[in-house]
Amino acid sequence: MEKWPVPRSLTCERFTHHPYPAARSWALLCCQRTSRNDLTTVILKPDEPLDVALRRFRRSIQHTGLIQELRARTAYEKPTTERKRKKAAAVTRLRKQIRRSLPPKKLY
Secondary structure, three states: OOOOOOOOOOOOOOOOOOOOHHHHHHHHHHHHOOOOOOOOOOOOOOOOOHHHHHHHHHHHHHHHOHHHHHHHHHOOOOHHHHHHHHHHHHHHHHHHHHHHHOOOOOOO
């Protein structure tokens, strides 16, 4: 009988004592990430509609990056196109980082 992959425990020592609850929950979510070889499962809660469970499933699939990888593998991407795409993403990240580091605009 094959053993199913066991998700990591929620009691991760690094994150359980974080001062901000939102950061703690995000860190726990990151801790729970499964590798791409594991099957993503969603267990239905009592009296949970199917569309809500499907939404949770889609979100968890998107969180692992599986959809992005699937779209990338559907067609061949030329090396020059890949370089251009990665360069554009790097420029966007840099602009976002610069925008965040600037002081807020004056409101008058």
